[in-house]
Amino acid sequence: MVVADLYADLELDLAYVEERLRDQLRSSQPALEHAAIHLLQAGGKRLRPVFVLLAGKFGDYDIHRLEKVAVGLELIHMATLVHDDVIDNAETRRGNPTVKAHFGNRVAMYTGDFIFAQALSVLSGISQPRAHHILSIAIERMCVGEIEQIRDLYSLQQSFRNYLKRIRRKTALLIEMSCALGAIVSDSDSNVVSTLRRFGYYAGMAFQITDDILDFTASAERLGKPIGGDLRQGNITIPVLFALQDAKRNAELNQLISPTQTPDQVSRAIAIVKESGGITSAQDLADRYLQKAECALASLPSSPARDSLMELAKFVGKRDH
Template sequence: MNLIEIYYDLRADLEIVEKRLLKEVQSNEKVLQKASAHLLKAGGKRIRPVFVLLAAKFGEYDLERLSRVAVALELIHMATLVHDDVIDDADKRRGSPTVKSAWGNRIAMYTGDFILARALQILADVPDLRSHQILADSIVQMCEGEIEQVRDFYRFDQHLRTYLRRIKRKTALLLSVSCTLGALAANCKETVVQALGKYAYNLGMAFQITDDILDMTATEKKLGKPVGSDLRQGNITLPVLYACRVPETANTLRRLIHRDMTDQEVASAISRIRSVGAIEQSQALADRYLARALKHLDALPNLEWKEKLRQIAIFISKREY
């Protein structure tokens, strides 16, 4: 089963969200509009809007209200991608040129700021103070996570806790917020709000670990960007940390991973990481987070949408792209 099949019952609502996304990146400044639309049209899994809509199925489902939340959260995610590509000096995302690559760093940074501002404009119409507080706190932590990532480039001796805190802030928080805000917008019971938030948090952790594994196991065609991008940027991910527990391998990786890595050095580093079982160890931790995510679904009412959440969890944790 693929995501299109899983999303099938939400297709009409997701089409409305997609149209609203295109509408919200309109601007009198044509460069901003073109750059924003360029990223939007490159596609994506739209997991955050889907989580908003699915969470709301456990309460009072009002698409007009929910589409505002769904669009705003996807725009926030898009803004982080634009900024990430500047920081990472990335030329491709989802197989297309990045905003940074097509328009340069300056336009890319302003585009990210513009998209974020649009998201906040949309959320201004949401009257729930708690939702605003949750989102504001999360954005602060997301920014802190990005700074931590830059600080820890090429830092091979970082603790596992440092990595887990970073991916929590980088990925898991916004997924958790998507379920939480969707549930709050639908006036769900507090037990449901909490269960959905914890489900998405743990799934977000599994999602990012899976991303870090795929950076070393997938093909460029499937990834839409070069294999080993994290290594080239000095981003020390979970497979590297596990591999560095073997002293001889740690020494080899310190020699191979540097700012001007050749394709051969990337291939050699990945081969060494895989040879010591670091991919399997990383997958085992991703599976533990997946199991926790699925466990939190037990607290939800037995509606058909609960099965959709289970299917999404299994898909995005076992995906190949």
């Protein structure tokens, strides 16, 4: 199975989720609705809803229960994108102007808040208290991850451990929650929920490491935003940390990367990282997380849903944009 086939198999339910997303972004305030719909129309892979729907197939699959999780988590993801673009002063996302660029910082911040409020409205329809407890902890940890990223800006002395903890909180958690909550609302066995949650964690880690690699290797056209954006903003990612292990490159990168760095210095730092083995080492790490994801799934009975989840994990860990 290829990913296109996977999406085709879920086409009707994903179309329903998309319709519900649009419904939730309607507002009596035209400016809020216009800005929120602007982001929705920019598209996206809808990875989190796909993880939710596939996880739901391990229990009592009911799209009307699953859409609450799928829509709610995708709205949380969208809200964080709007806020991130304000913080990062980003002009483009997915090849389109960001909400911040199109409507300004003030409208963008309130749009992010509005989308998050709509997410809470949808998620309140989930009947299992356990799901709400898990979700509240995850959202708190996501905020911690964002603060830790601010704390570590331009810091070349940070450890691999700190990086891995940060990306779990910032990114992997929402994919982990997609798998866990999809299984929970489908009344899956507790062992299945735990296994899918572990799988989602590994797949989410591979996703973010791949994202950090693509920031150096993808074309701006494929990425939908300028390459090297993380380094320009002082966000030190895994390819840089691996490059820093070489003493000579460490010395040069320490001279180049700082809050006062110039565009030329950033370009040189990007070149050093690409010339080093940092990209290859980062890819090896992403591959190891994918292997762990596959091992986690292997404990579940063979099924089309299990095969589809593994195919999706491979896609997020091997994509080119």
